[in-house]
Amino acid sequence: MQQKAVINQDFLSIILKRLCHELIENHEDFNNTVLLGIQPKGVFVAQRIEKELEQITGKKVPLGLLDITFFRDDFKKREKPLSANSTQINFLIEGKKVILIDDVLYTGRTVRAALDAMLAFGRPESVDFLVLIDRTYTRNLPIEAKYVGKAVNTMASERVKVELKEQGYEQDCIWLVKNTE
Numbered sequence: 001m002q003q004k005a006v007i008n009q010d011f012l013s014i015i016l017k018r019l020c021h022e023l024i025e026n027h028e029d030f031n032n033t034v035l036l037g038i039q040p041k042g043v044f045v046a047q048r049i050e051k052e053l054e055q056i057t058g059k060k061v062p063l064g065l066l067d068i069t070f071f072r073d074d075f076k077k078r079e080k081p082l083s084a085n086s087t088q089i090n091f092l093i094e095g096k097k098v099i100l101i102d103d104v105l106y107t108g109r110t111v112r113a114a115l116d117a118m119l120a121f122g123r124p125e126s127v128d129f130l131v132l133i134d135r136t137y138t139r140n141l142p143i144e145a146k147y148v149g150k151a152v153n154t155m156a157s158e159r160v161k162v163e164l165k166e167q168g169y170e171q172d173c174i175w176l177v178k179n180t181e
Contacts, residue, residue: 009171012172019130023147034097035099036101037065041103041162043065045101046063065085066118067085072113097124099127100130103133105148106138108141108143115127131147131148131149132150133151134149161174163175
């Protein structure tokens with residue numbers, strides 16, 4: 001297995017600041033905007049975005065955690081039962097501008113499931129999608145992110161591995177991993 005760093009800790013910090021400035025440019029005062037982090041790994045990115053936005057704007061944007069386990073189109077095809085993460089959304093999203101957040105955009109199936117799961121909390125005015133890594137050329141569904149940290153061209157034999165401090169890693173790093181078997 002070979003791996004190559006595509007984003008190191010310093011670059012990740014720059015990317016998160018840039019993404020927040022793009023959000024500010026498009027959402028201005030955030031009075032009608034909420035953040036939803038897709039469980040499990042999108043939550044870590046969403047929490048960082050929330051913290052950075054608060055530092056820049058002085059405002060706290062509502063943050064929810066969205067579990068999509070039972071909305072996935074492949075959850076019944078698994079050999080062992082899936083264990084769900086918790087959904088923690090303490091607000092209605094009816095009429096709100098939602099920023100859906102995840103770590104990696106791959107086939108688009110996770111985002112489709114998140115859109116389905118989100119509707120249980122109301123019908124939003126709009127939905128934007130923010131992702132740290134966009135794996136280009138890998139979509140099964142016509143989904144793309146409005147806010148992208150970095151686009152990475154990948155092959156079927158490669159995967160993206162996100163390591164964040166919140167997950168117990170010593171430092172942040174995002175890797176492109178090539179299976180050599």
